[in-house]
Amino acid sequence: MNADALAWTCASAVFAVGTGFLVLRRQLVAMVIGVELMVNAANILLVFHAARRGDPEGFAAALLVLAAAAAEVVVGLTLILAVRRGESESPETGHLRGLAG
Amino acid sequence: MTTAYAVCGMLAVVFAVAALFQRTLYGAAMCLLGVLLETAALFVLVGAPMLGFLQVLVYAGAVMVLIVIAILSSPPRLAERWADDSFPRWCAWLAPAALLGALIACGPSLCAAPSPLPAAGRALELGMARLFFGPWALAVETVGVLVLVASLSVLREET
Numbered sequence: 001m002n003a004d005a006l007a008w009t010c011a012s013a014v015f016a017v018g019t020g021f022l023v024l025r026r027q028l029v030a031m032v033i034g035v036e037l038m039v040n041a042a043n044i045l046l047v048f049h050a051a052r053r054g055d056p057e058g059f060a061a062a063l064l065v066l067a068a069a070a071a072e073v074v075v076g077l078t079l080i081l082a083v084r085r086g087e088s089e090s091p092e093t094g095h096l097r098g099l100a101g
Numbered sequence: 102m103t104t105a106y107a108v109c110g111m112l113a114v115v116f117a118v119a120a121l122f123q124r125t126l127y128g129a130a131m132c133l134l135g136v137l138l139e140t141a142a143l144f145v146l147v148g149a150p151m152l153g154f155l156q157v158l159v160y161a162g163a164v165m166v167l168i169v170i171a172i173l174s175s176p177p178r179l180a181e182r183w184a185d186d187s188f189p190r191w192c193a194w195l196a197p198a199a200l201l202g203a204l205i206a207c208g209p210s211l212c213a214a215p216s217p218l219p220a221a222g223r224a225l226e227l228g229m230a231r232l233f234f235g236p237w238a239l240a241v242e243t244v245g246v247l248v249l250v251a252s253l254s255v256l257r258e259e260t
Contacts, residue, residue, distance in 0.1 A: 006106060007106075010110030017121055024121075040140050047144050047147060047152060056228030060229045060233060064240060066160070067159070068247060
């Protein structure tokens with residue numbers, strides 16, 4: 001079995017599903033989950049090809065991507081909680097109600 | 102080893118597609134947890150156990166806890182309204198259809214030219230450590246500051 005084709009197939013399928021999450025779902029948390037899937041797909045390929053080429057820079061980049069994605073999730077979920085808090089306190093002024101599904 | 106990689110990769114895809122079919126956000130989050138754990142297994146299989154460990158620690162641990170807390174902290178009225186009823190269900194079938202198409206397209210490549218999995222080894226992780234404390238130190242510090250600022254954003258503004 002060709003490991004390269006296998007890695008590309010799995011990563012592209014996960015990336016496609018993440019894109020589907022981002023496009024099809026209208027909930028903010030689901031959008032965050034979709035972005036996480038896409039970042040994971042990119043990381044799978046990054047680590048695979050770093051190992052294939054024997055390149056430590058690929059591993060380092062994957063680790064930095066992991067940390068940056070964690071920070072992005074924290075900011076995104078904080079924004080979502082702030083929006084929800086605003087909606088629960090004053091339902092008539094929920095600016096992002098259209099994204100709530 | 103390549104077979105194990107294939108099994109973990111396909112499981113990751115199956116969990117991702119299952120997440121797309123979940124009606125509740127909690128179910129989707131649990132499927133995301135499966136994808137993250139399978140990704141960690143993929144990292145270990147190519148010889149990067151430290152990255153796999155960090156994947157479990159950061160993603161499957163901290164990030165998943167944040168997502169679950171964000172889901173559970175919504176008021177019941179909002180949670181009902183955030184349940185996904187407007188999602189056109191037939192669109193979700195595009196994902197397995199795309200996966201099937203990809204498998205058909207990649208079928209010859211998957212079977213014809215066997216190639217082993219790369220094995221990264223400890224030398225690459227040592228090289229990564231040298232990068233972090235050498236030429237990439239500024240990037241590491243920048244990402245650290247980014248994470249710190251992100252964690253400060255959680256603090257509620259009381260004024």
